[in-house]
Amino acid sequence: MAATHEKLTVGIAGAGAVAFATAACLEDAGHRAILWSPSGKSTARLAAGEALTATGALEGAFHPGVAASAQDLVAASDVVLVALPGYGHKTVLDAIAPHLRDGQPVIISSHASFGALYLLRQVAQRGVRLPVTVWGTTLATARQPDLATVSVNTIRSKIDVATVPVSESAKGLALCQTLFGDRFVPREDVLAISLSNLNPQNHMGIALCNMTRMEHGETWSQGGNVTPNVGRLMEALDAERVAIATALGLKVRTIFEHYHLSYHVPVAPIAEMNAELHAKGIGGQGPATADSRYVTEDVPYGLAVTAALGKMAGHPAVLHQSGVALFSAMYGRDFLAENTLLSEIGLDRLSLDQLRQACTDGTLPTTEKTGT
Numbered sequence: 001m002a003a004t005h006e007k008l009t010v011g012i013a014g015a016g017a018v019a020f021a022t023a024a025c026l027e028d029a030g031h032r033a034i035l036w037s038p039s040g041k042s043t044a045r046l047a048a049g050e051a052l053t054a055t056g057a058l059e060g061a062f063h064p065g066v067a068a069s070a071q072d073l074v075a076a077s078d079v080v081l082v083a084l085p086g087y088g089h090k091t092v093l094d095a096i097a098p099h100l101r102d103g104q105p106v107i108i109s110s111h112a113s114f115g116a117l118y119l120l121r122q123v124a125q126r127g128v129r130l131p132v133t134v135w136g137t138t139l140a141t142a143r144q145p146d147l148a149t150v151s152v153n154t155i156r157s158k159i160d161v162a163t164v165p166v167s168e169s170a171k172g173l174a175l176c177q178t179l180f181g182d183r184f185v186p187r188e189d190v191l192a193i194s195l196s197n198l199n200p201q202n203h204m205g206i207a208l209c210n211m212t213r214m215e216h217g218e219t220w221s222q223g224g225n226v227t228p229n230v231g232r233l234m235e236a237l238d239a240e241r242v243a244i245a246t247a248l249g250l251k252v253r254t255i256f257e258h259y260h261l262s263y264h265v266p267v268a269p270i271a272e273m274n275a276e277l278h279a280k281g282i283g284g285q286g287p288a289t290a291d292s293r294y295v296t297e298d299v300p301y302g303l304a305v306t307a308a309l310g311k312m313a314g315h316p317a318v319l320h321q322s323g324v325a326l327f328s329a330m331y332g333r334d335f336l337a338e339n340t341l342l343s344e345i346g347l348d349r350l351s352l353d354q355l356r357q358a359c360t361d362g363t364l365p366t367t368e369k370t371g372t
């Protein structure tokens with residue numbers, strides 16, 4: 001699909017902060033957005049006729065549609081966009097998979113734990129082929145003060161994108177441009193995107209170093225608490241991730257580029273960039289609970305993946321591995337075991353060659369480990 005002024009209907013699976021912000025942006029651009037909340041809770045007020053009010057980087061009152069079921073969502077949409085935390089991905093992918101049509105594009109924002117490969121396997125069992133476009137991050141950073149309002153902190157100027165199968169990359173990119181404008185940076189494949197989500201490493205530094213604030217339920221500035229030592233930890237985590245990507249011959253953004261492109265602040269040490277965000281009033285607030293996706297999503301669906309890829313690439317990500325172990329010890333949970341996608345795609349049974357092939361053609365091997 002070439003980038004056009006075509007107006008499309010986008011079915012959004014998920015109805016949290018990012019889903020609301022994405023729906024508002026789509027409606028603002030003249031597209032039609034339909035939201036689906038897996039429990040129905042998050043769309044109840046919109047379904048009752050209230051407007052979705054966006055404040056901040058996007059202002060306005062919008063009336064996206066609401067779907068009562070995954071089946072209705074998929075049936076009414078040209079494109080399906082998955083926008084919710086990784087711990088909900090398998091549930092939602094399982095809900096949409098039986099209804100997706102041949103060729104119907106799916107976008108996952110942000111992509112986690114090779115969910116694209118899982119979805120492609122599920123639809124292939126029905127003989128359905130479709131392109132899955134994956135983003136390393138989200139269109140916006142946002143919070144949901146209530147279930148009819150979204151506070152949009154920033155709309156990103158650059159988003160890393162790839163499509164599985166890779167042969168559909170140009171069409172996937174054009175679709176994203178049609179929907180969201182010229183803000184996409186094409187990356188090689190879903191493997192590159194898996195190493196492009198900076199939330200897990202950044203949230204590890206932020207949550208680990210502010211855990212007592214989270215446990216005490218304090219209100220605290222996120223940007224203002226990325227102090228020099230926290231910033232250095234985040235930079236060291238970043239160096240591990242970038243080293244793995246480099247070893248695999250993949251180009252990914254650095255933490256410096258990420259903060260610069262997401263928040264439009266000059267490149268500097270990460271503590272300084274965060275201090276600048278804090279001073280500008282866009283540093284955000286850190287989690288006011290230990291039950292935060294900064295840990296419950298980012299450890300099993302993020303740190304664990306980078307750690308696994310580090311081992312496969314021969315560049316062990318010691319700090320990421322330590323993050324999984326430390327948070328598991330702190331919470332008294334086995335975060336590695338909580339990931340519902342990696343075990344499904346059998347990442348530990350794949351060789352690097354097999355994983356790379358699957359990321360290229362979208363087909364997971366059925367045979368035992370072969371190649372390096």
Ligand SMILES: NC(=O)C1=CN([C@@H]2O[C@H](COP(=O)(O)OP(=O)(O)OC[C@H]3O[C@@H](n4cnc5c(N)ncnc54)[C@H](OP(=O)(O)O)[C@@H]3O)[C@@H](O)[C@H]2O)C=CC1
Pocket residue numbers: 014015016017018019036037038039040041042043083084085086087088089091092109110137138140141142143144199293297
């Ligand atoms: N918010 C932000 O600024 C940023 C977010 N991201 C990433 O974007 C994604 C979405 O974030 P955000 O919108 O803030 O998240 P939210 O917590 O606001 O998402 C809430 C939505 O997720 C659904 N959900 C939660 N748990 C489950 C589950 N177990 N099964 C099924 N559905 C579930 C909820 O369902 P229901 O409606 O039924 O309650 C609701 O629709 C995450 O991966 C996050 O890391 C990345 C960068 C910035």
Ligand SMILES: CC(C)(CO)C(=O)C(=O)O
Pocket residue numbers: 141142199202284
């Ligand atoms: C707040 C922000 C934008 C940075 O940590 C974020 O990534 C999130 O909410 O997940």
